[in-house]
Amino acid sequence: MKRPLSHARSTESVNPAPFDPKQPLLPGTIIDRYQIERHLANGGFSSVYLARRLSDNRQVAIKEYWPQRFARRTINDEIEPISPESRWSFVHGKRLFLEETKALITFKHPNIVSILGFFQENSTAYLVMKYEYGKSLSTCLKERPLSDYLALSVFACMLKCLRAIHKRGLLHLDIKPGNILLRPGGNPILLDFGAVRSYPKHNRRATAIIRTPGYSPIEQYSRKNKLGPWTDLYALGATLRACIEGSKPQPAPDRFKEDKLQPAVEVFKGQYPLLMLEAIDHAMQIRPSARPQSASELYRKIRPCL
Ligand SMILES: Nc1ncnc2c1ncn2[C@@H]1O[C@H](COP(=O)(O)OP(=O)(O)O)[C@@H](O)[C@H]1O
Numbered sequence: 001m002k003r004p005l006s007h008a009r010s011t012e013s014v015n016p017a018p019f020d021p022k023q024p025l026l027p028g029t030i031i032d033r034y035q036i037e038r039h040l041a042n043g044g045f046s047s048v049y050l051a052r053r054l055s056d057n058r059q060v061a062i063k064e065y066w067p068q069r070f071a072r073r074t075i076n077d078e079i080e081p082i083s084p085e086s087r088w089s090f091v092h093g094k095r096l097f098l099e100e101t102k103a104l105i106t107f108k109h110p111n112i113v114s115i116l117g118f119f120q121e122n123s124t125a126y127l128v129m130k131y132e133y134g135k136s137l138s139t140c141l142k143e144r145p146l147s148d149y150l151a152l153s154v155f156a157c158m159l160k161c162l163r164a165i166h167k168r169g170l171l172h173l174d175i176k177p178g179n180i181l182l183r184p185g186g187n188p189i190l191l192d193f194g195a196v197r198s199y200p201k202h203n204r205r206a207t208a209i210i211r212t213p214g215y216s217p218i219e220q221y222s223r224k225n226k227l228g229p230w231t232d233l234y235a236l237g238a239t240l241r242a243c244i245e246g247s248k249p250q251p252a253p254d255r256f257k258e259d260k261l262q263p264a265v266e267v268f269k270g271q272y273p274l275l276m277l278e279a280i281d282h283a284m285q286i287r288p289s290a291r292p293q294s295a296s297e298l299y300r301k302i303r304p305c306l
């Protein structure tokens, strides 16, 4: 890895920038066959960068495994556990990051981000993706509610994605606005496979599962109910609801105690196609068995308005 000269943390610098262990890789840093252009985003487990492939100048997005709760950056850009106790979590998380890569690398789907490669450096792992222009749905929903045309298009495309993912025996388990990018023209792309799990092989329940309040259904909080396609469908329904409402829905555990979520068919009556609102309400049923059991079942509900 080569550090850009302008940012060298060397003793020769007149005024070396103070080193910050939370600092992302700096623009100009060369890593593997890529040069970092800028830092794009920080999640709980990773940092994402816009970079350029040196061989042909192609822009790419690079995701660096960096769980900030367990790990810090050293002055040499290595990522290391913050304490001996954090080592297990760091290594376990890296294994899950590799699972994300394995899950994604085999997918060729127009609405799932394409993986271009993978490498290990700086004692951590990097995922190289096609760089996608666009805005995440979480940014879009803060600006204005999605039009009925866009909401339907996102719904239909994401249902097709989920159908493909479930068919492979996988569950996404982190469908939410921040993980969907809306490309110019409104074609959405699903980005983040950091929580992916196989299904039904391990028949996994809610242990060590990432959850996002407002989007994750009740079975991701309790060990009682099994996870399945209906788990991703709840999160997709909640994502659509957030996109038309402009705020995230009441979290599932709170709904379980006292459901304050008024049905979408009542709140948005006349503003969006009825079939779409019914589909959102059906997907967001609290009880897993009351929801559609497959993406195809939900897709059939909205197909007449496409
Ligand atoms: N391939 C990509 N092209 C463009 N931007 C991306 C890409 N991948 C991720 N991003 C940006 O980085 C953000 C975080 O990416 P994500 O994969 O969700 O990482 P995390 O696991 O940290 O949540 C996204 O919301 C998006 O803004």
Ligand SMILES: [Mg+2]
Pocket (backbone or CB within 6 Å): 043, 178, 179, 192
């Ligand atoms: Mg994400």
